[in-house]
Amino acid sequence: MPTAESGFFEWVFFLLKKFGPLLLRGAGVTLLISLTGTIAGFVIGLAVGYVRAKPLQKENGAGGYWARKIVRGVLGAYIEIFRSTPMIVQAMVIFYGISAVFHVTLPYLLAGFVIVSINTGAYLAEIVRGGIQSVDPGQQEAALAIGMTYGQSMLHVVLPQAIRNILPALGNEFVVNIKDTSVLNVISVTELFFVSKSAAGTYFKYFEVFFITSIIYFVMTFTVTRILRWIEKKMDGPENYVMHGSQTVPDVELVTKGGE
Amino acid sequence: MRETIIEVRHLSKFFGDHEVLRDVDFSVAKGEVVSIIGSSGSGKSTLLRCINLLEKPTGGEILYHGKSIREPGFNLQMYRAHVGMVFQQFNLFANMTALENCVVGQMKVLKRSRAEAEKVAMEYLRKVGMDVYVKAKPRQLSGGQKQRVAIARALSMNPDVLLFDEPTSALDPEMVGEVLAVMKDLAKSGLTMLVVTHEMGFARDVCDKVVFMDGGVIVESDVPEAIFTQPKQPRTREFLARILQTEE
Numbered sequence: 001m002p003t004a005e006s007g008f009f010e011w012v013f014f015l016l017k018k019f020g021p022l023l024l025r026g027a028g029v030t031l032l033i034s035l036t037g038t039i040a041g042f043v044i045g046l047a048v049g050y051v052r053a054k055p056l057q058k059e060n061g062a063g064g065y066w067a068r069k070i071v072r073g074v075l076g077a078y079i080e081i082f083r084s085t086p087m088i089v090q091a092m093v094i095f096y097g098i099s100a101v102f103h104v105t106l107p108y109l110l111a112g113f114v115i116v117s118i119n120t121g122a123y124l125a126e127i128v129r130g131g132i133q134s135v136d137p138g139q140q141e142a143a144l145a146i147g148m149t150y151g152q153s154m155l156h157v158v159l160p161q162a163i164r165n166i167l168p169a170l171g172n173e174f175v176v177n178i179k180d181t182s183v184l185n186v187i188s189v190t191e192l193f194f195v196s197k198s199a200a201g202t203y204f205k206y207f208e209v210f211f212i213t214s215i216i217y218f219v220m221t222f223t224v225t226r227i228l229r230w231i232e233k234k235m236d237g238p239e240n241y242v243m244h245g246s247q248t249v250p251d252v253e254l255v256t257k258g259g260e
Numbered sequence: 261m262r263e264t265i266i267e268v269r270h271l272s273k274f275f276g277d278h279e280v281l282r283d284v285d286f287s288v289a290k291g292e293v294v295s296i297i298g299s300s301g302s303g304k305s306t307l308l309r310c311i312n313l314l315e316k317p318t319g320g321e322i323l324y325h326g327k328s329i330r331e332p333g334f335n336l337q338m339y340r341a342h343v344g345m346v347f348q349q350f351n352l353f354a355n356m357t358a359l360e361n362c363v364v365g366q367m368k369v370l371k372r373s374r375a376e377a378e379k380v381a382m383e384y385l386r387k388v389g390m391d392v393y394v395k396a397k398p399r400q401l402s403g404g405q406k407q408r409v410a411i412a413r414a415l416s417m418n419p420d421v422l423l424f425d426e427p428t429s430a431l432d433p434e435m436v437g438e439v440l441a442v443m444k445d446l447a448k449s450g451l452t453m454l455v456v457t458h459e460m461g462f463a464r465d466v467c468d469k470v471v472f473m474d475g476g477v478i479v480e481s482d483v484p485e486a487i488f489t490q491p492k493q494p495r496t497r498e499f500l501a502r503i504l505q506t507e508e
Contacts (some may be wrong), residue, residue, distance in 0.1 A: 136349075136351075136354075138347060138349050138351040139351060139353060139354065141314055141347070141351060142345075142347060142351035142352070142353065142410075143353070143365075144314065144340065145312055145314065145340055145344075145345040145347075146340065146341060146344070146345075146365035146369060146413070146414070146417055147337040147338060147339075147340040147341030147342075147365060147369035147370075147417070148337070148365065148368060148369060149337060152368050152369075156353075156364055156368060157353050157355065157364075160355040161354055161355050164355070237397060241357075241393070241395045241396040241397065241400055242395050243392045243393070243395075
């Protein structure tokens, strides 16, 4: 064990050896919660954004019209409330609220997952709505004009384009979540920040431990960012297309500049 | 007498307080090629969009094979599948290749198998001369090429009648010809077509009937020779004089 006179890196290596597995497990929990939370949040965002992007028409019965208006009001309130309060406060209210009302203590992992999902869903709902509305209305008209239902036109034509457009925002949300799950330490979720704090407390080596912690956070977010860029490129398909050639000429790659 | 496919009766359309169509009556018979001409804002595109209910008519009736398309219980999806539409802005599905553009409607609406849908799609893509570009995405095609794929997409649904909404208006001048050539071919093959256009040559040489619209009403409707050589209405004369002058 290093002494009080030992250098910074000596301590870092010592702490790394001693707490490495613990920190990695914490990083695993962080990744798990932020990944599942972002995915679940995206599903929530898709559903809420879809409903809010749908034009509200009075024609299909007045009862349905009012029901949908109320649903929209509720969804709007959800978005406003969760975007206007810090996640750290939401974590406290949800976790202790559930325990006070239902007299159950949520498992920490589940609690973290629920909080991140609901919070992310509120942000992504608006991003999805914007994404849907950014797709040229002509795309949907063409889909309707060949006989697709509204749902089919959304599923096959509008949403794929909307999702492609919001992918950078979605990736951003994931990266934010990797970092922001650290606030879940207030409800004792054993994510990276929480385990770092306990590790640091053992020897009172806060700088050294959190130096390691920051590197782990950086590696996680940096890797995720690269992976998302790759997925975006993949979704765009090849820059060039292959001419569907005759039998005599093999398929030739035709280089085009893209764009109009 | 040929079978009437689409009959429009007393059709009216308001956008808010603005009357866009007033008491429009006309019909399209099987195999007929009808063009609608008139200046911008005369209501011709709105009329076309009312026919496949992309716009909801305010009043009047549209009959498809004698049945009102606004009856409750009318199968709007199947109707639209049989009444194809070609748009001014092409509106090819940007997330799909040329082939997929022609396949998706057949599979999702007509419930054809992928193999059958691709066979049909290839047949029509070949017909419009776009079969070598099946793997291209819309952003990789020129305007004329996009419009030809859009025509193939509409044809792949085996429509009863095809509506064209100013199909060449968004094209560079040198690409207008290739699209018009495809349309002339289709007209010759006996396809029923309703074409909103500014191409007077097409209206005069290819169509069976020309409808002239102005201010939301049909001013005059007759065979092309009558409209172009002896228009009865002064408004028709004025319009033709203006547009034929600028064409020269």
